[in-house]
Amino acid sequence: xxxxxxxxxxxQRLLHWxxxxxxxxxxxxxxxxxxxxxxKYLTLVSIHKPLGIAILVLALIRLVVRLRYGAPPLxxxxxxxxxxxxxxxxxxxxVLMIGMPLLGWGxxxxxxxxxxxxxxxxxxxxxxxSDGLHTLLWNAHFYLAFAFFAxxxxxxxxxxxxxxxxxxGVFEAMAPVSTRDEIAxxx
Amino acid sequence: xxxxxxxxxxxxxxxxxxxxxxIAGGAAAFAYTAGWFSPQRLTPEKMVAAxxxxxxxxxxxxxxxxxxxxxxxxxxxxGAGSALSKAQVFTRGQYPVLGRFNLGTADAxxxxxxxxxxxxxxQISTPDGELWRSAMIDPPFFPxxxxxxxxxLLIASASKDPNAMKTFAGAHPEIAAxxxxxxxxxxxxxxxxxxxxxLNSFVFTDSSGGEKTVRWSxxxxxxxxxxxQEDLAKRGPDFLEQEITERVRxxxxxxxxxxxxANPGDPTADPSKAWPEDRRAIEVGTLTVQKIEPERDxxxxxxxxxxxxxxxxxxxxxxxxxxxxxxxYAKSFDLRTAEAKDYPRTATDAKP
Numbered sequence: 001x002x003x004x005x006x007x008x009x010x011x012q013r014l015l016h017w018x019x020x021x022x023x024x025x026x027x028x029x030x031x032x033x034x035x036x037x038x039x040k041y042l043t044l045v046s047i048h049k050p051l052g053i054a055i056l057v058l059a060l061i062r063l064v065v066r067l068r069y070g071a072p073p074l075x076x077x078x079x080x081x082x083x084x085x086x087x088x089x090x091x092x093x094x095v096l097m098i099g100m101p102l103l104g105w106g107x108x109x110x111x112x113x114x115x116x117x118x119x120x121x122x123x124x125x126x127x128x129x130s131d132g133l134h135t136l137l138w139n140a141h142f143y144l145a146f147a148f149f150a151x152x153x154x155x156x157x158x159x160x161x162x163x164x165x166x167x168x169g170v171f172e173a174m175a176p177v178s179t180r181d182e183i184a185x186x187x
Numbered sequence: 188x189x190x191x192x193x194x195x196x197x198x199x200x201x202x203x204x205x206x207x208x209x210i211a212g213g214a215a216a217f218a219y220t221a222g223w224f225s226p227q228r229l230t231p232e233k234m235v236a237a238x239x240x241x242x243x244x245x246x247x248x249x250x251x252x253x254x255x256x257x258x259x260x261x262x263x264x265x266g267a268g269s270a271l272s273k274a275q276v277f278t279r280g281q282y283p284v285l286g287r288f289n290l291g292t293a294d295a296x297x298x299x300x301x302x303x304x305x306x307x308x309x310q311i312s313t314p315d316g317e318l319w320r321s322a323m324i325d326p327p328f329f330p331x332x333x334x335x336x337x338x339x340l341l342i343a344s345a346s347k348d349p350n351a352m353k354t355f356a357g358a359h360p361e362i363a364a365x366x367x368x369x370x371x372x373x374x375x376x377x378x379x380x381x382x383x384x385x386l387n388s389f390v391f392t393d394s395s396g397g398e399k400t401v402r403w404s405x406x407x408x409x410x411x412x413x414x415x416q417e418d419l420a421k422r423g424p425d426f427l428e429q430e431i432t433e434r435v436r437x438x439x440x441x442x443x444x445x446x447x448x449a450n451p452g453d454p455t456a457d458p459s460k461a462w463p464e465d466r467r468a469i470e471v472g473t474l475t476v477q478k479i480e481p482e483r484d485x486x487x488x489x490x491x492x493x494x495x496x497x498x499x500x501x502x503x504x505x506x507x508x509x510x511x512x513x514x515x516y517a518k519s520f521d522l523r524t525a526e527a528k529d530y531p532r533t534a535t536d537a538k539p
Contacts, residue, residue, distance in 0.1 A: 028220045035222030035230050037334055037511040042495055042503060045513075111520065112490060114318050120499035122316050131489050131524035138521055149217055157210050164202035 007173045009069050015062045017176050022055050023097070027149050049104075050117045056101035063094055075168040089155060096148045100141065102126075107137035229338055231518035234511070237341035238293050245295035247530025250519035252306050252322075254297055255289030256428045257485030260439065260477040262311045268471030271399055271446060272391035274500035275313040277471055284474060285310045287487035288378040288431060291324060298424035300416050303369050305427075307383040307405065308492030309474070317498035320491075322512070323383035323405065326372075329458035330365035334511035361459040373413035376422065378431045379440040379476075380411040386458040387494060387512075388449065388504045400449040400504050402462070405442035405474055432479045442474040456505040484532050491520040 008016070026048065033044035071090075074083050108115050109125035110133035116122055127133055163171035222228045238251045245253045261281045268277030276282055290297060291304030306324045313319075331337050336359050343355035356362050375381055383405045391399050419426065434440060448467040454460040482488050495503055495513040503509045523530075 028217065031217060031221035033514075035220070035225075035228060037229055037231055037234060037514045039503075039507055039510040041514045042510045111524070113493075114316075114496060120315070120317065129489060131527045134489075135521075135525040135527075138525075153210050153213055156213065157206055160202075160206045160209065164205065165199050 004073065006072050006169060007175075008072065009065070012062070012065055012069060013174055013176060015058060015065065016174055019055065019058050019062065019097070022051060022058070023148075024152070026051050026055060027145055027152075030145050046116075046118075049108075049115065052101040052104050053117060053123070055097060056105075059094065059097035059101075063098070066094075072173045075166075075170065078168070086158070089151065089158075092151055093155075096144060096151070100144060100148065103137050103141040103144070107134060107141055110134035110137060229335060231514045234334075234338055234341075234515045235518050235522065237338055237345070240293040241345070242294050242296075245293065247523055247526040247528070248295040249289075249523060250515075251293050252289040252291055252308075253293050253295040254302075255287045255306075255308070255482055255487070256431065257480045257482050257487035258284075258286045258288065258431075258435070258476045258478060259480070259486060260284045260286070260475045262444070262472055262474050264472040265470065267469050268446060269394070271393060271401065271448070271469065271471075272500040273394040274319065274391075274498040275315045275317060276311050276319050276498060277500075282311050282313050284476075285312075285486050285490065286476070287482070287490075287492065288427070290427075296424075298420065299422075299427045300374075300420035300424075305378065305381055305383075307378075307381075308487065308490070309405075310490060310492065310496075313498065315498075318496050319498050319501070320493055320496035321385060321403075322492040322494055322516075323385050323403075325381045325383055326365065326368055326386075327384060328364060328368070328461045329386045329508070330362050331359055332361050332457045332459045334507055337511075361457075364459070373411070374416055374419055375411045376414040376419060376426070376430065377409065377412075377434060378427055379409045379434055380407050382406050383442070385494075387508045388455040388458070388506045389497065389509070390502050390504045391446075392500050392502070400453075400455045401446050402449075403444060403446045403471075405444055408441040408443065428481075435476055435479045440476045442476075444471050444474060445469065446471050456507065458506060458508055483530065489524060491516050493517065 007013070029044045029048050029051070033041055033048060074086060078086075105115060105123065106127045109127040110130050112125075112129045114122055115125070127137075159171050159174070162168055218224060222230060235250045244250070249255070260283075262276065262284050263281045264277050264279055266277070266279035268274075271277070287308040289306045289308065290299065290302040291306055292302045304324050304326060306322060309319075309321045309323070311319045329337075331340055339355060340359070340362070343351040346352075348354075356366075385403045388400050388402050391401050393399075423429070431440075446469050447462060448469070449455050449462060450466060453462045453466070480486065493513050493516050494509045497503075
């Protein structure tokens with residue numbers, strides 16, 4: 001007999017917070033590297049590529065874990081449109097976490113750039129050399145990065161609203177450490 | 188569920204303010220990182236804008252070295268380079284080459300005799316999947332010491348202020364040597380007679396981890412025949428492309444690749460300073476150009492000869508230029524590949 005789980009599983013919480021750090025770093029590295037011609041440009045690019053692939057791998061693991069374990073229910077008193085928004089935002093996160101690295105990888109492939117992870121470790125091209133494809137993917141990668149960051153800001157605002165204003169347990173469901181009971185008491 | 192609180196309204200208001208501050212702070216940090224609060228930051232966009240010629244940007248073309256022609260061929264390594272770098276490209280053998288002869292101008296239609304600097308873009312592929320890309324030019328040293336100075340040179344050259352160049356030369360005296368070279372060095376009537384130099388330094392790593400800072404050059408097998416700028420002008424605005432096409436049709440053209448090794452204390456970070464002549468120089472192989480193709484439909488068209496695309500066994504040094512070139516070339520590449528309609532292919536199977 002198991003009660004309704006109020007929190008994400010420890011593996012889900014670990015993946016969430018590790019990926020939060022990676023993705024924020026990734027977005028800052030992305031806009032930072034495009035803004036400079038200094039030697040740090042190369043350093044940032046050389047982090048951006050392997051970190052992107054790491055995020056892709058983590059996102060795929062996370063998707064499997066999510067499909068296996070699901071998510072705790074949202075508070076019953078949360079208005080339906082808000083619940084819908086929350087669900088849609090989760091879809092958007094998965095699409096971006098998986099899509100952005102693939103767009104980047106595809107964009108480099110279409111430009112005939114080597115996809116160097118580290119040292120002599122390369123990834124194969126996943127698309128043919130094509131200026132049209134490169135432009136399409138570059139634009140998508142660039143503009144979706146800003147959409148991704150905006151979504152993260154919205155996500156953080158919502159999480160803090162749940163934590164500080166509503167105090168309804170939604171934040172605690174993903175909090176890195178336990179601040180309340182894992183299992184719901186009988187209603 | 189909700190915790191009792193002394194003053195719920197004030198606490199909610201305080202929470203909302205805290206949330207707003209955190210979100211605004213996050214957005215501001217992002218904008219700062221992107222350079223939106225730093226108008227003085229030298230971005231690739233600014234460098235590309237400064238390269239634009241008075242005649243207007245050559246849409247669909249490289250933002251500098253805009254006029255060029257593709258070649259293919261082979262690099263035959265003699266094995267001697269393996270003493271310096273573990274890269275497979277130096278293991279004795281033949282490796283396919285793709286390249287581009289070009290003129291150092293942002294105007295894709297510049298007459299050949301109006302352009303002092305010539306260049307060669309080169310890509311050597313090895314069976315291990317590695318690529319070595321390089322973009323070299325024919326002067327023996329670069330006009331300025333830093334990317335920032337190069338930007339200022341572009342601004343000064345385009346300035347309407349009659350004293351702009353004088354002011355620039357005062358702040359960057361290294362430009363004088365380049366000016367003297369531009370005035371006195373003989374012109375040639377063929378890309379095949381030009382020597383191309385990396386100018387930037389790179390670090391080679393050998394199989395036991397030993398590191399050397401190097402520069403490289405391609406020395407033409409063809410004997411350079413000096414020609415005056417006036418005589419070159421008389422041969423026509425696109426003579427060099429016609430000449431190299433005819434010449435290679437008549438037989439492959441060769442260059443010897445020589446790698447020079449810096450001594451401790453040599454100016455590895457400053458491409459405006461040549462290293463002394465007596466530095467250890469190793470002939471590592473021969474470049475053979477076998478086929479010339481017009482750029483419009485040619486294999487070099489959509490290749491970015493980014494000098495930081497290096498095989499394992501080579502890396503950038505303390506020279507700040509390769510990083511700057513990489514970021515600016517990428518910007519140029521992103522722009523021109525999006526402008527393909529302004530430089531349409533003629534082939535019937537043209538890609539969109």
